[in-house]
Amino acid sequence: MTTQTKLNEDNLTGLLTEWREGDKSALDKLTPIVYDELRRIAHRYVRRERDGHTLATTALVNEAYLRLAGFQKFTWENRSHFFAVSAQVMRHILIDYARRNQFAKRGGGLQRVSLEGAATDTALMSSARAAELIALDEALDELAKIDPRKSDVVQLRYFGGLTLEETADVLQVSLMTVRRDWRAAKAWLYKAVKSGK
Amino acid sequence: MTPEQWQKVDEVFQGALDRAPGDRASFLDEACEGDAELRSEADTLISAHDRAGDFIEQPAVTEDARVLVVALDHNIGRDIGAYTILERLGAGGMGEVYLAQDLRLNRRVALKILPTLFASDDMRLRRFQREAQAASALNHPNILTIHEVGEHEGVWFIATEFIDGQTVRELIERAALSVAEILDISEQVASGLATAHAAGIVHRDIKPENIMKRADGLVKILDFGIVKLLERPANDFEGETAYVTQSHTEFGEVVGTAGYMSPEQARGLVVDERSDIWSLGVVLYEMVARRAPFSGTTRMDTMVAILERAPEPLLSHVEQSLELQLVQQVIDKALGKERQERYQTAGEMLAQLTGLKEQLKGAPSFLPSSQPVNVPAHASPLRRLLPLFVGVLVLAAVIAAVFFYNGAAPRPQGNSTAVTAKKLYAEMNEADQLAYISAQEQRISAMMGDRPAKLNDDALRSIKGYVDYYLTRSDKASSGMNADRLVEILTRGRAYAPLIGREFKARKVPVIIGLYLPMVESAYHPCSESSFGAKGLYQFLPETARHYGVSQNEMCDVDKMTPAAAAYIADHMAELGDDAESMTLVLLSYNRGAAWVRSTLRELRQTEDYQRNFWTLLANRHKLDESFRRESAGYVPNFFAAAIIGENPEAFGINMPSLSSFAE
Numbered sequence: 001m002t003t004q005t006k007l008n009e010d011n012l013t014g015l016l017t018e019w020r021e022g023d024k025s026a027l028d029k030l031t032p033i034v035y036d037e038l039r040r041i042a043h044r045y046v047r048r049e050r051d052g053h054t055l056a057t058t059a060l061v062n063e064a065y066l067r068l069a070g071f072q073k074f075t076w077e078n079r080s081h082f083f084a085v086s087a088q089v090m091r092h093i094l095i096d097y098a099r100r101n102q103f104a105k106r107g108g109g110l111q112r113v114s115l116e117g118a119a120t121d122t123a124l125m126s127s128a129r130a131a132e133l134i135a136l137d138e139a140l141d142e143l144a145k146i147d148p149r150k151s152d153v154v155q156l157r158y159f160g161g162l163t164l165e166e167t168a169d170v171l172q173v174s175l176m177t178v179r180r181d182w183r184a185a186k187a188w189l190y191k192a193v194k195s196g197k
Numbered sequence: 198m199t200p201e202q203w204q205k206v207d208e209v210f211q212g213a214l215d216r217a218p219g220d221r222a223s224f225l226d227e228a229c230e231g232d233a234e235l236r237s238e239a240d241t242l243i244s245a246h247d248r249a250g251d252f253i254e255q256p257a258v259t260e261d262a263r264v265l266v267v268a269l270d271h272n273i274g275r276d277i278g279a280y281t282i283l284e285r286l287g288a289g290g291m292g293e294v295y296l297a298q299d300l301r302l303n304r305r306v307a308l309k310i311l312p313t314l315f316a317s318d319d320m321r322l323r324r325f326q327r328e329a330q331a332a333s334a335l336n337h338p339n340i341l342t343i344h345e346v347g348e349h350e351g352v353w354f355i356a357t358e359f360i361d362g363q364t365v366r367e368l369i370e371r372a373a374l375s376v377a378e379i380l381d382i383s384e385q386v387a388s389g390l391a392t393a394h395a396a397g398i399v400h401r402d403i404k405p406e407n408i409m410k411r412a413d414g415l416v417k418i419l420d421f422g423i424v425k426l427l428e429r430p431a432n433d434f435e436g437e438t439a440y441v442t443q444s445h446t447e448f449g450e451v452v453g454t455a456g457y458m459s460p461e462q463a464r465g466l467v468v469d470e471r472s473d474i475w476s477l478g479v480v481l482y483e484m485v486a487r488r489a490p491f492s493g494t495t496r497m498d499t500m501v502a503i504l505e506r507a508p509e510p511l512l513s514h515v516e517q518s519l520e521l522q523l524v525q526q527v528i529d530k531a532l533g534k535e536r537q538e539r540y541q542t543a544g545e546m547l548a549q550l551t552g553l554k555e556q557l558k559g560a561p562s563f564l565p566s567s568q569p570v571n572v573p574a575h576a577s578p579l580r581r582l583l584p585l586f587v588g589v590l591v592l593a594a595v596i597a598a599v600f601f602y603n604g605a606a607p608r609p610q611g612n613s614t615a616v617t618a619k620k621l622y623a624e625m626n627e628a629d630q631l632a633y634i635s636a637q638e639q640r641i642s643a644m645m646g647d648r649p650a651k652l653n654d655d656a657l658r659s660i661k662g663y664v665d666y667y668l669t670r671s672d673k674a675s676s677g678m679n680a681d682r683l684v685e686i687l688t689r690g691r692a693y694a695p696l697i698g699r700e701f702k703a704r705k706v707p708v709i710i711g712l713y714l715p716m717v718e719s720a721y722h723p724c725s726e727s728s729f730g731a732k733g734l735y736q737f738l739p740e741t742a743r744h745y746g747v748s749q750n751e752m753c754d755v756d757k758m759t760p761a762a763a764a765y766i767a768d769h770m771a772e773l774g775d776d777a778e779s780m781t782l783v784l785l786s787y788n789r790g791a792a793w794v795r796s797t798l799r800e801l802r803q804t805e806d807y808q809r810n811f812w813t814l815l816a817n818r819h820k821l822d823e824s825f826r827r828e829s830a831g832y833v834p835n836f837f838a839a840a841i842i843g844e845n846p847e848a849f850g851i852n853m854p855s856l857s858s859f860a861e
Contacts, residue, residue, distance in 0.1 A: 094257055125261060126738060133257070146203040154253070161256035183214065184207050186253060187246035194245075194252070 034082075034089050084170050087160025094159070095137045098130035132193065139192035143185060150185040153178055198238075209239040214246065278349040280308050280356060284826075296359060299344070306344060307360070311353040322353065329355060331398055332421040339389030341409075341417045360417050365480065366405035369487055371665065372623055376520045379484045380554040382408065383527075385416035386477055387550055390543035393421060394470040401468060403476035404457040405483060412627075455499045456489045460534050463500045471536040474546055478531025478539075485511055485524060490532070508532065523553055622848045623668065631657050633848070634664065637841040644709040644840075644857070647810070648777035656812050656834070663831070663838030668849065684851050687843060689721035691859050693734065696759055698860025704763040706770065707780065708860050709840060711763060714787060716839035717832070724753035735762035781811030781833050788832040789825070797821060 018026035125133075136158075144151035149171065156162045156170055168178045198206075209228045213221045221243070229236035275282050280297040286307060297308040311325075326346060333343035345356040365382060368374060374382075386408055393400065400407075400421055407419045455463075459475035462468050482490040490508030493499040511525050527549055533539040540546040622630060634657050639649035652660075667683055694712060701711035715721050715734040723734050732752050739749045745761035752758060769786045773779055773794060786794045801807060801817055811833045814821065818830050842849050843856040 090258060094261055097261075128738065128740075129260065136253070146198055146200045147207070157256070158253045159257050161258060180211050183246060184210055184242070186249050187210070187242045190249040190252050191241060191245035194248075 030085050031089060034085050081170065083160055083162055083166060084156060087156045087162065090161075091137070091155055091159035094133055098125060098133040098137075135193045136189060139189050142192065143188060147185075149173070150181045150188075153181045154185050154189065157182065202235075202238075205235055206238045206242060209235065210242045210246075213239065213243055277308065277310070277352060277354055278345075278347055280306060280354075282308060297356070299356070305359040306356045307358070309355040309357070311355075325353075331396070332393075335393055335396060335398065335421060337389050337392040339385045339416055339418055340393060340421055341419045343421075357419075360409050360411055360419075362409045362411035362417075364406050365408040365410065365484065368410060369405060369484060370669065373487065374484055376485070376524065376557065377554070379481065379524070380550055380557070381414070382410060382416050382484065383477065383481050384547060384550040384554060386418055386480070387543050387547035389416075389418045390470070390473050390477065391547055393418075394473070394543050399468060399470055400473050400476075401462070402457070403473050403480060405480055408480065455496045456491055456503075458500070458503060459536075460504050461536065463503050469536070470543060471539050471541065474531050474539050474543060475533075475536075477543075477546070478528050481524070481531065482508060482511065482528050485521065485528075504534070520557060523557075527553065620848075621850055622664070623850065630661060630664075634660050634841060637845065638837055641709065641837055641840045641844065642780075644844075645707045645780040646777070647780045650778070650808065650810065650812065652812055653816065656815055659815065659831070659834040660837045660841070663835045664841060667838060667842055683842065683849065684853075686716060686720050687846060687851060687853060687856065690716060690843065690856050691853070693721065693723075693755060693759075694856050694859035696755065698857075700760045700763045701766075704760075704767040706763050706766045709844075709857060710766060710780070710784065711759070712856050712860060713836055713840040713843060714762065714784075716843060717835050723755050733758045735759070737761070737765075741765070776809070778808055778810045782809070784833050784836055785811050785814070785829060789829045797825075 015026045015030050140151050140154055143154070152171060153167055156167045157164070162170065164175060164178050164182065168175045171178065173181075209225065212228060213224055216224050225236060225239060229239060277297070279301045280299055282295045282297045283305075284296050286294045286296050293310050295308045295310065297306050298304075299306050329343060329346040333346065336342070341360065342358040343355060344358065347354060347356070363371075386403070390400065390403075398421060400418065402420065403418070409417045409419055411417070457476045457479050459468065459472040462472055479490055486509075491499055491502040491506070493502055508528075511521050511528070527546070530549075531539055531546060540549070620629075622633060625633060631654070635652060638652055638657070638660060642649045690712070693715070697711040697715075698708050701708045718736045719732075719734055721734065724732055734755050735758050737745070737747070737752065737758070739752070742749065742752055742758075742761060745764055747754070747757045747761045766783060766787065769783050769791050770780075772791045773782050773786060782794050782798070797814060798809065801813060801820070804813065804817055806816075807813055814825070815830055815833075818826050821830075846853040846855065
């Protein structure tokens with residue numbers, strides 16, 4: 001994140017609007033802010049998780065959104081678009097981690113789930129999971145070449161944790177369309193990821 | 198496939214799915230008439246649809262929440278100005294704090310990175326710079342030194358000296374502090390405050406988290422002058438404006454943590470140095486009582502308590518003692534609701550604390566203390582204390598107390614009156630804890646078949662970190678799956694010990710390894726909730742498990758997994774050699790794989806003091822890969838911590854024989 005961001009609460013709304021209206025550079029400015037916020041909240045959720053709660057993407061993103069935007073009157077479109085930025089950020093984070101992790105772990109024999117929270121311990125992604133995510137990411141890029149909207153649907157739902165309804169709102173299509181896109185994309189990706197390429 | 202071809206496949210696919218399963222074949226025949234390729238694509242897709250089940254139905258993050266947290270920390274390894282970020286130390290109200298290397302001066306620093314949103318507010322940034330500059334001019338041994346406040350590619354940071362120590366919060370939570378220690382800490386804080394106040398700087402957020410004690414006893418106040426910038430001016434006047442505390446800042450942290458706020462801070466009024474004196478009084482109270490003087494279920498309740506209530510007297514929390522009477526007086530004075538009732542300067546409070554400390558030196562300790570007190574009560578120190586007393590009645594009570602306590606010191610906060618023959622780990626001082634760990638480490642090494650080696654301080658502290666971590670877990674009342682109490686973990690382990698003993702002995706693997714790997718891996722849960730791989734008492738990747746004759750759906754079956762784990766370790770012993778110093782390496786290979794262990798050992802062979810064991814790797818961890826530093830470096834110390842506890846439950850307050858006694 002090297003963007004020199006001159007930003008305050010007021011133009012967070014502005015950036016989301018600009019981005020919605022097609023200004024791609026607005027997204028570059030939004031991303032580091034979303035990043036910061038997600039990180040802070042994720043830390044808290046993991047702490048809470050130890051007490052029996054589980055982390056839900058939507059809850060996490062929702063909270064990031066509310067905290068960044070709470071003092072502004074945000075329109076529904078803004079909210080949806082914020083979720084879309086988050087989905088993109090989440091995908092990037094997980095895939096990037098999976099790639100680095102797979103590389104770092106190539107010598108490992110056994111996978112363990114750490115006793116979480118202990119000093120230097122960090123929970124991990126198994127190499128099988130990493131491989132699956134990477135395969136999914138690649139397949140999603142392939143899908144985008146022939147059917148970008150279906151690829152977007154998956155990004156929003158799988159990485160962004162959006163519901164069908166929210167996805168329909170972000171993409172400005174009917175719920176029915178999202179349902180049909182989802183089932184076709186899911187089958188296509190399953191085939192690509194699970195049955196070899 | 199072209200977009201057009203795909204569109205056709207999609208249409209046919211959707212059409213088929215819209216029909217009842219029985220009608221699909223005829224629909225497909227018709228729709229794909231003559232187009233064998235289309236038909237084949239559609240069939241494949243439909244069959245994939247039918248088999249996909251819950252594939253990608255759960256958002257990725259439900260599976261990878263913890264990964265997200267780690268991965269989101271894109272700062273690790275990053276260069277910020279002249280600093281390379283090494284690891285994350287924690288998070289405070291002002292964003293993340295990292296351990297970093299100053300490349301110019303080749304020293305370690307703590308680097309605090311401000312949240313992006315904050316740094317985008319020009320007015321705040323100016324104020325922050327001003328404050329930080331003022332604070333960085335403070336030069337006092339009890340104030341954390343600020344090296345630099347700067348900006349690098351839009352990221353604002355503060356570099357301070359790095360303190361390797363424990364916060365007062367951690368100290369309080371770990372064990373009862375002696376009055377001497379408490380006075381010493383308070384005195385050093387007051388001394389730092391006096392200097393800062395003289396320079397016109399008020400801290401505003403004195404609390405146990407912001408006071409750190411180094412191993413050599415030096416106390417440092419953290420975050421001077423940094424708190425103010427989290428607040429917003431109540432009006433637009435520059436300078437000594439009234440600052441209101443935002444109850445809901447965009448950073449989500451409460452400025453001036455509620456319980457430590459002075460009444461004037463809670464009211465949102467202008468604060469001066471006497472506000473810090475109040476907060477130090479609160480910290481002093483908490484160090485003695487090990488609970489906060491003002492608390493409530495909500496922030497508002499806490500504030501009401503601060504404004505209106507007197508804290509419960511210390512003496513109702515701990516046994517009555519002479520020392521505490523005196524400490525109580527200092528606290529009462531610091532906690533005057535009106536600031537003119539308090540010490541008027543930190544220097545005044547410092548003088549009182551110093552006097553008290555001096556006078557108590559050599560005096561008998563009446564505080565229920567973790568240290569055994571052998572000094573008999575005799576008259577001379579008491580006489581020296583006399584001028585501090587306010588009334589004859591108090592004196593009479595004290596003298597009675599002296600007689601009453603003229604013997605063994607009672608256990609702190611003990612709800613059990615039984616005197617245990619062995620000293621509890623939690624009641625030892627740090628040096629004794631390390632010595633205990635050292636002795637136990639040698640015993641466990643011997644049980645593993647390793648030649649006992651004397652570990653250096655760094656390695657011992659690493660084990661101690663995990664021992665202490667297990668203990669804090671056991672304090673938690675939480676019922677979450679990952680926060681089991683120690684006693685629950687050991688009770689579960691006890692049930693599996695006979696099986697583990699049998700299977701590991703059969704394969705000539707030290708039973709102690711079999712007993713404590715599950716404590717590290719799964720906290721003795723026979724089946725973790727992880728949806729794939731790694732589940733079970735011993736955690737395996739599905740492929741590894743298969744190789745040892747356990748199919749994926751048998752990974753929760755302890756009767757299958759236990760012999761598989763024993764066989765796996767036996768194989769690694771054969772591969773790495775079971776010579777007298779390498780069982781720690783066998784342990785590590787369980788986490789990292791034998792190939793990595795072997796190649797890493799080769800790399801380090803030229804190292805001075807090279808020994809073929811894990812501790813050599815630990816000592817040279819800066820030369821090893823990030824994955825080792827972040828994760829594997831803790832694996833063996835964690836194992837030792839588990840074994841030290843499991844082999845000595847009594848020393849940890851658990852009434853149970855050692856786990857290995859159940860594996861006989």
